[in-house]
């Protein structure tokens with residue numbers, strides 16, 4: 001933006017995008033003395049800020065001189081971006097909430113849905129060229145679906161044991177907690193991230209939140225109830241924290 005004499009701010013219209021050897025470069029005019037060329041991760045976008053007085057020709061000449069440096073920077077960024085990918089190898093077998101998922105490569109065109117009987121492993125076949133991102137997203141979806149199946153079973157089990165009734169439960173994205181309980185509404189919320197934890201951990205959180213229907217606060221009564229109903233809750237809590 002340009003500040004005019006009268007103090008008003010006028011939208012700058014001189015900015016433009018130019019392409020040098022197939023690389024698009026965003027050129028922005030600024031009240032600066034020097035040219036400032038940057039290449040940004042993760043995609044290697046190139047941006048150049050230039051003094052207001054510079055002509056297109058002068059900018060073009062500068063960029064031609066710098067194209068080698070730009071290419072080098074972009075290659076560096078690309079190499080860095082590939083590091084996490086190569087370390088996050090696709091596993092051949094994982095466990096989601098006590099369910100075994102076997103991953104295998106196949107030569108069909110797209111990710112297949114899985115056939116799954118009760119207690120059986122989920123067999124997931126993916127095409128050879130599938131990116132790890134796609135597989136991770138797909139696994140997230142399976143994890144959440146599995147959690148949606150498991151939660152009502154756990155709640156029914158613990159309603160009988162504890163002698164309370166849950167009126168409503170939901171799976172939510174939560175930043176700082178594994179679960180929460182509104183005793184008045186008898187409503188329990190569970191963090192969607194639990195889908196990626198062992199089943200014992202999900203059960204620990206469900207029991208913890210359900211016991212808040214008996215005791216709202218984290219006091220001795222509450223922990224007495226935890227010890228009584230789920231004697232190994234501390235191990236489960238540690239497991240939850242460590243994975």
Ligand SMILES: [Zn+2]
Pocket residue numbers: 208209212218
């Ligand atoms: Zn609590």
